[in-house]
Amino acid sequence: MVAARPFSSIQDLKDAADLIWNGCSHGDWLEAFAAHPRIGERGKTEWSRQEQSGAVRVPQKVQDALIQANREYEAKYGYTFIICASGKSAEEMLAVLRQRLGNNPLIEIHNAAEQQRLITHLRLDRLLNEIHNNPCY
Numbered sequence: 001m002v003a004a005r006p007f008s009s010i011q012d013l014k015d016a017a018d019l020i021w022n023g024c025s026h027g028d029w030l031e032a033f034a035a036h037p038r039i040g041e042r043g044k045t046e047w048s049r050q051e052q053s054g055a056v057r058v059p060q061k062v063q064d065a066l067i068q069a070n071r072e073y074e075a076k077y078g079y080t081f082i083i084c085a086s087g088k089s090a091e092e093m094l095a096v097l098r099q100r101l102g103n104n105p106l107i108e109i110h111n112a113a114e115q116q117r118l119i120t121h122l123r124l125d126r127l128l129n130e131i132h133n134n135p136c137y
Contacts, residue, residue, distance in 0.1 A: 010128060014121055021117050029113050033079045039093050040066040058090040066090060069097045076101060077108055084118035 001020060007013040024032075040063055058066075073081040081097050088096075100111060 010124075014124060017120055017124065018117060021113070021120065024113075026109055029109060029116065030079050032116055033082055033112060036080050036082055038066075038070045038080055039083065039085060039097065040070070040090065062090050062094065066094055066097070069094060069101070072101055073097060077105055077112075079112070082112040082115045082119075084115050084122065086122055 001016060004016040004020070007016065040058075070081055081100070083093055083096055085093055100108060103111060
């Protein structure tokens with residue numbers, strides 16, 4: 001990303017991020033996925049906690065179902081379930097998780113990569129908003 005600078009617009013920044021992300025190997029994607037908390041677990045960063053806020057303070061039955069579905073997903077695919085969780089309820093995320101458990105591994109790694117791409121866009125927007133609203137930058 002540094003080598004791609006300067007960007008003439010936010011869209012150019014996002015397009016460069018997409019180009020770089022789409023050029024990554026499956027191994028690179030797996031490395032990025034490994035940094036994500038499971039849906040329903042407390043994230044390490046404030047942004048992660050905000051994005052997953054729909055999975056906080058849910059009934060125990062839903063929490064248990066998320067834990068079980070996360071285990072099934074990891075057993076099948078070998079990595080953490082990735083979803084752009086912002087604005088989604090725990091029940092919505094659980095339904096998507098269960099649906100994606102039916103995918104073959106090649107399709108699913110691309111689904112997860114697309115969700116990571118959406119997360120990246122969300123975080124770029126958030127970062128740019130923080131920079132714009134903070135005179136210290």
